[in-house]
Amino acid sequence: MAVKTIWQITHSCGHQAARDLSDRAADRRAGFAEWLAKQECTACWRAAKGGDEEDKAAWLEAKRAEEQAESDAWSEQYRNTVVLPYLAPAAQAVRDAECVAVAVDVAIVRTPNTK
Numbered sequence: 204m205a206v207k208t209i210w211q212i213t214h215s216c217g218h219q220a221a222r223d224l225s226d227r228a229a230d231r232r233a234g235f236a237e238w239l240a241k242q243e244c245t246a247c248w249r250a251a252k253g254g255d256e257e258d259k260a261a262w263l264e265a266k267r268a269e270e271q272a273e274s275d276a277w278s279e280q281y282r283n284t285v286v287l288p289y290l291a292p293a294a295q296a297v298r299d300a301e302c303v304a305v306a307v308d309v310a311i312v313r314t315p316n317t318k
């Protein structure tokens with residue numbers, strides 16, 4: 204089965220748009236598509252904004268909101284991932300800082316009752 208990268212989004216304004224999410228990590232696409240569906244489509248959003256002057260600032264703001272939402276969605280999904288078994292043996296061989304960070308996150312996820 205091919206990996207789904209084009210998502211048909213039905214925006215809050217009722218319009219549909221195909222979004223290519225291939226530049227997103229595979230495990231983040233569903234959450235991001237869900238967030239997109241809560242937004243107006245680009246045309247409606249632009250029409251609502253109006254005025255070229257604010258356009259760039261508004262776009263940047265929207266872009267930041269998008270990335271924040273994406274990151275939130277991913278965190279949410281990650282929290283709900285109870286077991287990452289393939290990381291357990293790897294933890295013994297942790298060498299670089301990134302792996303340490305991941306291992307710490309896993310430890311938090313796997314020991315929810317520890318206070």
Ligand SMILES: [Zn+2]
Nearest residue numbers: 216218244247
């Ligand atoms: Zn629309």
